[in-house]
Amino acid sequence: MIQAVSSRSRASVLALLSMAALSLGGCGQQAHATPPSTQAAAVAASDAAPPVSTVTLPPAPAPVPATFDVAALSERVRPMVVNITTTHESSGREGLDPFEFFFGPQGGRGAPRGGPRPTQTALGTGFIIDPSGYVVTNEHVIHEASGVRVRLADEREFEAEVVGRDPKLDLALLRLKGASGLPVAPLGTSEQLRVGEHVLAVGNPFGLGHTVTLGIVSAKARAIGAGPYDDFIQTDASINPGNSGGPLFNWRGEVVGINTAIRAGANGIGFAIPIDALKDVLPQLREKGFVERGKLGLLFQPVTRDLAAALKLDSPRGALVAELEPGGAAARAGIKAGDVIVEVNGVPIVHAEELRRNVARNAPGSEIKVTVVRAEKRHEVVARLDALQDEEGDAASRPRPTQGARPDRQQSAEKLGIQVSDAAGGGVRVDGFAPGINVQEIQVGDVILEINGAPVKDVAGLRAAIAKVKDGSVALLKVRRGKVVQFAAVPLPAR
Secondary structure, three states, rough: OOOOOOOOHHHHHHHHHHHHHHHHHHOOOOOOOHHHHHHHHHHHHHHHHHOOOOOOOOOOOOEEEOOOHHHHHHHHHHHHEEEEEEEEOOOOOOOOHHHHHHHOOOOOOOOOOOOOOEEEEEEEEEEEOOOOEEEEHHHHHHHHOOOOEEOOOOEEEEEEEEEEEEEOOOEEEEEEEEOOOOOOEEEEOOOOOOOOOOOEEEEHHHOOOOEEEEEEEEEEOOOOOOOOOOOOOEEOOOOOOOOOOEEEOOOOOEEEEEEEEEEOOOOOEEEEEHHHHHEEEEHHHHHHHOOOOEEEEEEEEEEEEHHHHHHHOOOOOOOEEEEEEOOOHHHHHHHOOOEEEEEOOOOOOOOOOHHHHHHHHHOOOOEEEEEEEEEOOEEEEEEEEOOOOOOEEEHHOOOOOOOOOOOOOOOEOOOOEEEEEOOOOOEEEEEEOOOOOOOOOOOOOEEEEEOOOOOOOOOOHHHHHHHHOOOOEEEEEEEOOOOEEEEEEEEEOOO
């Protein structure tokens, strides 16, 4: 016998069916309108049945649209990109060949290997930045070239003269003789470029002519050891010999980088100079043919975790001032050894090498605001920059001195775990380490000058200064390594 369903049960079933239909609509499926009769039943059920708890599902994400029309972008930017061919009188070169740094021996050169040759050629790429024929490329593309020829996308060729060059950033500015009315590549901003954005690399790989490759921005602010102002955009867009100097476009068709090359042996990794670096020096390249940079007049070093602990910093950020040039811009501004520079003109200095780039983008004679942390307090000073002659450097990267023979009058500084002796001219020389002790930031031959700001003239002074340092803390040592003074942090054992 079939039992009749009560009106109350029927209403509950209809309510559940109604909620199921609403749930399907919330998951991104198209929900059908509820028939009027069902709506009435649902209303009746809501009056008669107890409330039913439901879980509201989040809406499904919208479909990701296509990033941009790559074919249309390629066609639009093609006239702005040029192919460059250079000739050289001979193959003899002194120093590091930038091509060999990136590609290995003779990677991308047109001449065969072997003995001396009367001429050789190199291929590269550039892009037009002025209708009258100004073209930007890499300096290593035209380095020591005796002749430069440029071919446009419409197959016209022009002889080019080198207007300006900046080897430190690997940038060069050319001018095409007799050119006018050329299409110009708009310059974007690399500062706003995001990791993960699509980019289009355009160039002349292996002399094959106009070639485009698509990729994304893999990383920013990469230092690869190519020069003093390393700050590369890393991309997986294919970059090969001949691409050097070509533009890296964003999806709007703006140049955000200058394709430099790949490291020898790398696979799927390319690097580009940020376009903002070009914009910083472009006026000088055009007007003077070279770049003058400001100098702060100091040596600095990275802030390690141990140094941050010794200096009582919240985190290992900034550039630790190791030594000042007497009478230099930093000294005149009141910056002191032991200060940690954390900002330049309001721009944070997170990694120490950023200090060099942020200072160098300012011209000699200009004033910059420098924020330092000293004794756990922030101070802001104004420094008027000098002209950069020799590179300011990272004190930690300077050449290490030879260790030499260990002196006879060797004593122990047990708390630091080192063997020491009086140094000629003052200070205490590190002669060795106690068994099982590994102090990473100091080495044999270093001369200790201070401990936590207290001067150290001899071994007795070293022991007196150490006695004032709390066990289990980190001691801040000022040491001289060869001709360079820098700081080192040494954790003391807890007793």
